[in-house]
Amino acid sequence: xxxxxxxxxxxxxxxxxxxxxxxxxxxxxxxxxxxxxxxxxxxxxxxxxxxxxxxxxxxxxxxxxxxxxxxxxxxxxxxxxxxxxxxxxxxxxxxxxxxxxxxxxxxxxxxxxxxxxxxxxxxxxxxxxxxxxxxxxxxxxxxxxxxxxxxxxxxxxxxxxxxxxxxxxxxxxxxxxxxxxxxxxxxxxxxxxxxxxxxxxxxxxxxxxxxxxxxxxxxxxxxxxxxxxxxxxxxxxxxxxxxxxxxxxxxxxxxxxxxxxxxxxxxxxxxxxxxxxxxxxxxxxxxxxxxxxxxxxxxxxxxxxxxxxxxxxxxxxxxxxxxxxxxxxxxxxxxx
Ligand code: 3EB
Numbered sequence: 090x091x092x093x094x095x096x097x098x099x100x101x102x103x104x105x106x107x108x109x110x111x112x113x114x115x116x117x118x119x120x121x122x123x124x125x126x127x128x129x130x131x132x133x134x135x136x137x138x139x140x141x142x143x144x145x146x147x148x149x150x151x152x153x154x155x156x157x158x159x160x161x162x163x164x165x166x167x168x169x170x171x172x173x174x175x176x177x178x179x180x181x182x183x184x185x186x187x188x189x190x191x192x193x194x195x196x197x198x199x200x201x202x203x204x205x206x207x208x209x210x211x212x213x214x215x216x217x218x219x220x221x222x223x224x225x226x227x228x229x230x231x232x233x234x235x236x237x238x239x240x241x242x243x244x245x246x247x248x249x250x251x252x253x254x255x256x257x258x259x260x261x262x263x264x265x266x267x268x269x270x271x272x273x274x275x276x277x278x279x280x281x282x283x284x285x286x287x288x289x290x291x292x293x294x295x296x297x298x299x300x301x302x303x304x305x306x307x308x309x310x311x312x313x314x315x316x317x318x319x320x321x322x323x324x325x326x327x328x329x330x331x332x333x334x335x336x337x338x339x340x341x342x343x344x345x346x347x348x349x350x351x352x353x354x355x356x357x358x359x360x361x362x363x364x365x366x367x368x369x370x371x372x373x374x375x376x377x378x379x380x381x382x383x384x385x386x387x388x389x390x391x392x393x394x395x396x397x398x399x400x401x402x403x404x405x406x407x408x409x410x411x412x413x414x415x416x417x418x419x420x421x422x423x424x425x
Contacts, residue, residue, distance in 0.1 A: 102271070103151045103170040104309035107416070109365055109396055112144035122155055122166045122173035124148035125212060125266055127400055134214055135261035139376050139399040147365075147398075149173045149268060160202075161195035170308070172205035172269040179262040185215065185227050189234030192265045197242035205269040208244070209305050210315040210416070211253040212266040218257030219407045228405045229293035231255065231263075236295040246298040247286040249276045253299035254318030254414050256369050257403025274303035274315075277351050279343055283325040292325070297405075302347045304355055307418065314351050314359045316415040318369070319343045320404060333375045333410045337382040340413050357421040362391035364417035369402040371410045379411050 126133045128144030155168040165174025180188035200206045218228045239246035279301040288296045307313045321336035329335035387393040404412045
């Protein structure tokens with residue numbers, strides 16, 4: 090094959106594929122880029138899987154061959170069209186601010202040296218997110234290190250930041266999973282909420298660096314919508330303190346608003362019942378109520394209800410009892 094043909098082939102975006110698999114189902118993802126394991130197994134998140142039983146792997150893939158690489162604290166896989174990886178840092182010695190700075194510094198170095206420099210979606214997991222340590226809450230320390238790394242790498246920590254989530258695990262190192270691509274995503278904000286990167290400093294001296302959602306051309310005439318972790322926050326205030334039912338309803342109202350804004354931008358609907366959800370529940374005793382409200386919203390018999398994953402995790406504000414993230418695909422032309 091001539092070089093000209095090879096480079097022409099590379100110019101066509103290889104479609105990004107996603108599969109949520111129950112472990113043991115025996116399905117092999119094609120040319121897997123990597124993903125997130127929850128439940129049992131080596132490398133699984135340090136969080137209890139409340140439902141379904143067993144283990145679940147959220148895997149990203151494309152049809153082209155990929156290569157595993159390492160850089161600093163980052164392990165990643167890329168096929169030249171998409172890049173998935175994770176940074177892992179034990180914050181025990183350095184402290185969490187330094188750990189999150191290092192995770193993001195290393196992952197930005199990976200992206201800067203790749204043909205996939207654009208961060209689309211980030212999943213942040215850290216132990217004891219609400220614990221006070223050395224005079225400040227660990228989530229605030231995480232935010233400080235993250236924002237500093239964004240700014241040093243000349244990345245937007247504000248408008249145009251990737252979609253993200255940040256959850257508290259029972260223990261373990263800081264782990265930051267990330268998905269990147271060749272083209273920048275279109276950042277989506279929620280008109281019911283103050284953008285997280287504009288939160289007042291009562292929530293911490295350095296604001297969180299994420300957008301409410303990201304819309305991405307994933308090839309094959311499809312767009313992906315990545316909806317960030319979404320909680321019971323209106324404006325910048327936590328609502329329904331102590332009421333898990335209302336918090337779940339408010340979170341889903343926020344997700345519906347983000348879906349509507351994304352649909353306007355993409356010119357195509359992202360139906361609630363067609364998304365893939367992860368539901369983070371602080372207190373496992375609240376699972377039944379959260380699930381009831383969630384299934385009522387997305388439809389009891391829907392694929393979304395059947396495929397949803399419920400994890401026990403701490404949310405980044407101590408008063409928040411539930412957080413929901415989602416992503417999905419829609420067939421469409423280019424993003425308007
Ligand atoms: C919020 O809306 C809830 O720090 O990356 C949601 C999604 C939240 C992402 C992050 C935090 C993050 O502020 C918490």
